[in-house]
Each structure stands twice: as structure tokens, then as C-alpha cells.
Amino acid sequence: MKGLQASIYLFLLTCFTFFNTLANIEINSNFGFEYIGSQGEIYIDSSRAESIQQVIGKKEFVKADDPTLSFGYTTTRIWIRFTIQNQTEEHQSLVVEVPRPHFNELELFEVAEDSIKSFGLTGVDFPFDQRLNKRRVFVYDINLNPNESKTYYLNIWNRLSAIHLPAKVWDNNTYNNNERKLYLGWGISFGIHMIIILFSFLLYLNIRDRLYLFYTVYVAVILIMHLYLDGFLFPLLWPNTPYINDTMRVAVPLLYMISRTKFSQLFIGIDKISKRLNMGINFLIYEMLLLLFISSFGYRLLQNFSEFYSIIFKINVILCLAVFLALIIVGVIKKSAQIKWYIISFLPYFIYTLSISPVFIKYTLAGLSDYFTADIDVLFYSFSMPICFVFEITILTIALAYRVKKIKDERETLLVKVTHQQEEQITAVINAQESERSRIAKELHDGVGQLLAGLKLKFGLLKQTKVIQEKEQSIIEDSNKVLDEAYNEVRTISHQMMPRALTELGLVTAVNDLLESTFTNTKINFEFSHFNIQERLPQDIELSFYRIIQELMSNIIKHAKANKISVQLFISSGNLVLIVEDNGLGMNVENASKGLGLKNIISRIKSIKGEVNFEKGPEKGTIVTARIPV
Amino acid sequence: MINKIKIAIADDHQIMIDGLKSIIGKEEELELVFEANDGKMLLKLLEKNKLDMIILDIDMPEMNGLEATVAIKKQYPDIKILILSMYQEKALIEKALLNGVDGYVLKNTDQEKLVKAIRDVSLGKKYLSGRIKEILKNDHNVEPKAPLIRNELLNTLTERELEVLKQIAQGYSNKEIGTRLEISHRTVDTHRTNVMQKLNIHNIANLIKVAFENGLIR
Numbered sequence: 049m050k051g052l053q054a055s056i057y058l059f060l061l062t063c064f065t066f067f068n069t070l071a072n073i074e075i076n077s078n079f080g081f082e083y084i085g086s087q088g089e090i091y092i093d094s095s096r097a098e099s100i101q102q103v104i105g106k107k108e109f110v111k112a113d114d115p116t117l118s119f120g121y122t123t124t125r126i127w128i129r130f131t132i133q134n135q136t137e138e139h140q141s142l143v144v145e146v147p148r149p150h151f152n153e154l155e156l157f158e159v160a161e162d163s164i165k166s167f168g169l170t171g172v173d174f175p176f177d178q179r180l181n182k183r184r185v186f187v188y189d190i191n192l193n194p195n196e197s198k199t200y201y202l203n204i205w206n207r208l209s210a211i212h213l214p215a216k217v218w219d220n221n222t223y224n225n226n227e228r229k230l231y232l233g234w235g236i237s238f239g240i241h242m243i244i245i246l247f248s249f250l251l252y253l254n255i256r257d258r259l260y261l262f263y264t265v266y267v268a269v270i271l272i273m274h275l276y277l278d279g280f281l282f283p284l285l286w287p288n289t290p291y292i293n294d295t296m297r298v299a300v301p302l303l304y305m306i307s308r309t310k311f312s313q314l315f316i317g318i319d320k321i322s323k324r325l326n327m328g329i330n331f332l333i334y335e336m337l338l339l340l341f342i343s344s345f346g347y348r349l350l351q352n353f354s355e356f357y358s359i360i361f362k363i364n365v366i367l368c369l370a371v372f373l374a375l376i377i378v379g380v381i382k383k384s385a386q387i388k389w390y391i392i393s394f395l396p397y398f399i400y401t402l403s404i405s406p407v408f409i410k411y412t413l414a415g416l417s418d419y420f421t422a423d424i425d426v427l428f429y430s431f432s433m434p435i436c437f438v439f440e441i442t443i444l445t446i447a448l449a450y451r452v453k454k455i456k457d458e459r460e461t462l463l464v465k466v467t468h469q470q471e472e473q474i475t476a477v478i479n480a481q482e483s484e485r486s487r488i489a490k491e492l493h494d495g496v497g498q499l500l501a502g503l504k505l506k507f508g509l510l511k512q513t514k515v516i517q518e519k520e521q522s523i524i525e526d527s528n529k530v531l532d533e534a535y536n537e538v539r540t541i542s543h544q545m546m547p548r549a550l551t552e553l554g555l556v557t558a559v560n561d562l563l564e565s566t567f568t569n570t571k572i573n574f575e576f577s578h579f580n581i582q583e584r585l586p587q588d589i590e591l592s593f594y595r596i597i598q599e600l601m602s603n604i605i606k607h608a609k610a611n612k613i614s615v616q617l618f619i620s621s622g623n624l625v626l627i628v629e630d631n632g633l634g635m636n637v638e639n640a641s642k643g644l645g646l647k648n649i650i651s652r653i654k655s656i657k658g659e660v661n662f663e664k665g666p667e668k669g670t671i672v673t674a675r676i677p678v
Numbered sequence: 679m680i681n682k683i684k685i686a687i688a689d690d691h692q693i694m695i696d697g698l699k700s701i702i703g704k705e706e707e708l709e710l711v712f713e714a715n716d717g718k719m720l721l722k723l724l725e726k727n728k729l730d731m732i733i734l735d736i737d738m739p740e741m742n743g744l745e746a747t748v749a750i751k752k753q754y755p756d757i758k759i760l761i762l763s764m765y766q767e768k769a770l771i772e773k774a775l776l777n778g779v780d781g782y783v784l785k786n787t788d789q790e791k792l793v794k795a796i797r798d799v800s801l802g803k804k805y806l807s808g809r810i811k812e813i814l815k816n817d818h819n820v821e822p823k824a825p826l827i828r829n830e831l832l833n834t835l836t837e838r839e840l841e842v843l844k845q846i847a848q849g850y851s852n853k854e855i856g857t858r859l860e861i862s863h864r865t866v867d868t869h870r871t872n873v874m875q876k877l878n879i880h881n882i883a884n885l886i887k888v889a890f891e892n893g894l895i896r
Contacts, residue, residue, distance in 0.1 A: 498691040
């Protein structure tokens, strides 16, 4: 009992002492800004029920002596009392700024001898339009007459996160200049983010690798997080539905953790390195997605379990950090190709985190649930973190763009390889086909054909013998005819399979033979002209062109309904050129190129690295142009 | 006793040789001196034997009939050669005649005609069977006739049209010409139509002829 009494006494004494030594915020002609926390006093209303009238003149106010006014996580109502004294002979317009955008409730009062003036109850629990000053943070304009002194009471209440307010009194001009600088910084940062988002999305569209999609999402989340933390989103996106602010308060950091973890997983390619870690990461991501879902839709419900939620959230933060460390360690050990970029990219942020870690740890121990913020200086806070992030995403973007180049190069090499292989295969097939044809043609010609010819000779001898009766003579005649037919059939097939004229006498002669034997005794008139071909051409070119012409002729006969065909074969500017023109129906190039005949022609010409084109004729019909360097 | 016509047969198929042998054996004035299975063997045997004529196949291993003809006609210009072949391609027949053969008969010729051919050739006449004559008559004029276009008509073409004409004659399609001259393929088509109208030509074949005749391409 005695101890308690002593404590109370000591407490009251302390209060009294502070009250006596209390300094006002003094405004002189050089005034720029002053932290309210360094001169003001605080009173904590645990009941959250006291009104301004009850609070005024309370003896329980104690000197704060902490410029950034950190209370950690608390659900009590904090009162701050401060006095501003104009020491100049001029009228002063000042700004009181509470530079954190996410307090649930706050209200500033100007208290004089006989009056209390409220600047309006505001905060993120109220529609944005109700704010006196429509700014992203809480800003109040106050005016002081020469030598005037005024006392202010500010109360703040926060539902779910820490109270931490580096509130300031500014000279109006200094404040505006500072704001201008901040906005310039935000503008640049926003621009860089947008460019990177666009760029990486284009990369995604280009190579369709989902890593790039997740990277785009990650950068977008970083941007959203910054815009949210600096209070830009509420007035822009949901000014009339203030409860979304609380949802966002838990959703944004979760979104950040999810997108960062997912991106890192893909960037380092952990699925190829460690299956177990990969599974763990997947599990963590699903768990956080579930948490995100619950906190987004069931937030009102969650309010009752805010302490519990806070613990879960912190566990998740720690898990994410653990995953982050594990990724780096595994990446380094297994020599992942991307790991060095990853490490370089987060170095500045790491250094920044180290530099603020003492404060960070202090707040964490005090129960701060905003894991990512800890103020040392407003400018430092406002710019260091965004600069670290901009550095990170710039490095990552370079790494990813470089990776695209590598992938594209690889794909191209592969494509060239595959195309080359395909061409070789086609050529091999064609060669095999040709040698088989040649073999069969020879077999038919030399084997069956000669046998039939010899048989016929012997048959002729039979006819002359007198033994055979007249009746049998006619049988012999008929048999002779059948023999002739068989002989001609064999000869024609053999010839079509491998024309002797082509190997013996060359392309021009063989084509002439082909056209004559094809169109003689038909209704089709043909014209064949050739220029400039004096010498024999390489065998594969001759054979290919001969086959192409064979195929085209059979196509024309089958489909074109033409009665005029012209075939031109000439060498011009170092190319052997074939132009086949008919006056038929003309083909639908799109459909026809899927047909087997044209496919054969195309693969034929490709196998000798030539070109072929199908076009409509000037009046009607079709023009086929084939070309090969000789 | 009359002088028998001394004959050799060169064919790589024994059944043909057998058939010919029996035909020759039936004709009194014909005498088979030797038989060969390819051109080289034929030439070797020729060194030791005097001959009036040879019945020669085109398709043979080692040395074919066409090559053998050239060699024989060079060394023994008096020996007559009758080709007995399955080939009825005009170009090959022409080639054989160019090499100096005296007759050309298809292998499926009837016996009587074959004997007639042997007799005619041995007497120094040229012999071509009816079918061969028919094939040779199938003559398409390959050589370009009189120039299609005179210079002054060509002068009416604009520079662009001339360029398009050149490109066509180099075997490029409309699309390719469009890419090469950096114009659309429809524009190329218009140019082509204009050129054809100006020159009064209705197909690509003649356009190319014009380009060649006037030295637009080489």
C-alpha cells in the first residue's frame, strides 16, 4: 500500500514538474517546422469515453518528449496537448500536419479561455468528403495574430494498427515547398513503376512465360502498396466507403507478401532446385491467400479477434522472411542462374532495413503491427523505401529482360536446328523415294520389259511354224496384242518413274518430252520455251524441277480445266526460273496449298533451297513461279 | 554362195539375244558372228571380228548403246548400226541419230518388220520404224520466232513498269516484287497489267520473251 502511494506521489510530482517546465512551440521569423511531440503533452484515455470538456485542464497530461510520438499497438484514445506561441509582430498562418493517412478517428480542438473550436471529427472511418482539408493526410490550417498564443488538443484513436505520429506544425510556405518536393518524388517513382509494369507485361505477351506475368503483378502490388501507404488510394478509389480502409490495411501487406513470395519462387526457379522448399512455398502462398480472403470479406468479424489476427499476421511475416532467406541460401548453394541478380536487387533495401532496425525492433517489441514502417525522419521515410524498391525492380527488370534475350536466342537456335533437321529429313525422304523409283523403273525396264520383248520375239517365231492351225493363229494374234499392251504399260510406268531422257539428256529435253507425251492427242495446247540454258544443271535440281513440272501438269489436267498451258524455263540473274501459266479456273491459293500435290511441290523446292510461289494469273488461271540459284 | 551379212548382237538380256538368234538363224543371208552383253565387250570383240552390222541395245551396263555408237562409228565407219531399244523418247532417238546410227527399231516390233529393218540397214539404207517416224514428227518449235515487240513499243513503258517487267523476268512473284521494290503487291499487279496492255501481250510467257529478246535480263 505504501509502495502504491509512493508511486502515485512520485507520478504526480513528475507531472507537476513537467507542467512547470513545459515549453511552447515558439514561432519566430525563421520558423520552419517543429515536431509536436517534442513540445507537447499526452494523456491516455483508456475508457475512450471522455469528451473534450472533460479532458481540458486535466492534470494527468505528461510531457511526451518523443518527437515521433510512438505508442505502439494500442486501442486506447491518445490526447495530445500543445501550445503555439507567436513571438513575431506579424500575423502567422501555420499548418498542423498529422502525416499518417490511416488513423481511424482523430479530432483537433482549438481551446481559448471561453471557447472550444473543433476542426471536425475525421479519420478513415468517415467519408473523405467530410474532411475540412481534402488532403491524403490530415492537415489543419491555423492562424495566429501577432504575439498570440493558442492551445490545441488533438485526439487520436486507431483500431488495428499502431499509433505513431510524427505530427508537425509547419510554416505555411515551408509546408507547401516540402509537399512539392514529395509530389515530385512520387511522380518519378510512379512513372518508373508504370513503365516497368508495362514493359514486363509486354515481355509476358511476347514470350508467354508466367514468371513475367507474376513480375508484372508484383511491381503493380508494390505500386499499389506505396500509393495506399501514402494515402492516395482512399480519396481516389473509395472516398464514400470508408470501411474498405480497414480491409486494405490487412490486405495490402498480405498482397505484397504473396506476390513477392510467388515471384521469388519463379524467379529463382526453385521448382527445379528443391521440390520440398517449392512445396513449402506453395503451401505458404495458399495459406496467405486464404488469410487474404478472410480478411477481405470477413473483416468486420475479424475485428473481434484483432489480437489473434495480429499474431497470425506476424507469424506470416516471419514465415515470409524465412522463405526469403531459404530461397537465397538454396539458390546460392545450388548455383541458380538468377540468384546473383536477386541478391543485388534487394541489397539497398537490406541496408535500409538494417539502418532502421533498432527503431524497428523497438516498435516491434512495443507491439507495432505495421511491420514495414518505422519513421526516423519523414523525408527519409518517404524516399528511402521507394528508392530501394525502385532500385530493386530496376535491377530485376534488367535481369528479366536479359533472360528474355537468352530465352529468345535459345529458341532461335533450336528453331534453326529443328528447321534444318526437318529440311534434311525431307531431303532424305525425297532422295530415298527417288532412288527407290529409279530402282523400280530400272527393274521394270530392264527386267520385265526385256522379258516381254524377248517373249514377243519368240512368239513371233511360233507364228511362222506351219504346225499351227488357222484357228490357233487368231489366239496367237490376240496373245500378241496382250503382250504388246503389257510391254507398253511396263514401259510407260518405268518412264514416268524415272525418265531416261532426264538423266541422259538433261532437263530441257526431258521436259519437252514430258509435255509432248502428256498433251499430244489432248485438247490442251501447250507452249514450252526455254532460254539461256546451255549446260546441264546439277542432278538434284534437274530432277526436282522435272518432278515439279510433272506434278503441276497432273494438277492442271485434274483441276484447272485449262486449254492452254505455257511452260517457261530459263536462267536469269543466276537463278534457274520455272514459270508455269495456265488459263484454267485459277486456284484458291489458301486451300490448294494444303493439298498433297502442292505440298509435294513446296517440300521438293525447299529440299534444294529454292522458292516457289502460286499466284492468280493476270486475266485468269494460275501462275506458278519456281526459282533456284544455279 | 552369196556373201552372208555378218551380224553381231549387243544386249544385256539373254532372252533378247536368244530371240534374235533364232530369227537370224532362219534367214539364209544373215550370219551371227558373235554376241556381247555390254558396250565394252562389244568393242573388244570387234577388234578380232569383221562385221557388216550390229544390232545394238541402248541400255547396257559398262558402256551403253549411245556411247558405243560414237566409238564404233569413229573406229569402224563402215559398220552399220541398228538400234533395238525400248525407249521411244524423241530426244533419245534424236540423240541416237545424231550419233550416227543407221536404224532405230523398238523392241516390240513385229518379226517381219525387224527382219526388214536388218536387211535395209545392211544394204546401207536408213531405217526408222513407223512409230519412230511418228514420234519424230511431233515437233514443237522450241526456238523463239521473230521478235514479238519492237523497241519503240518498249519505250512507252515507264521506268517503274520496266523495273517490274525485269523483276517478273527474273522469276519473282508479285508479292516478292512488292517486297523488293517496297510497294504493295496490288501496285505491282497494276504495273503488270499496264505493261501487258501497252505491249499488247496476254500472258506472262510472252512478257518474259520480250524481256529476253530486248536484253532486259541476261
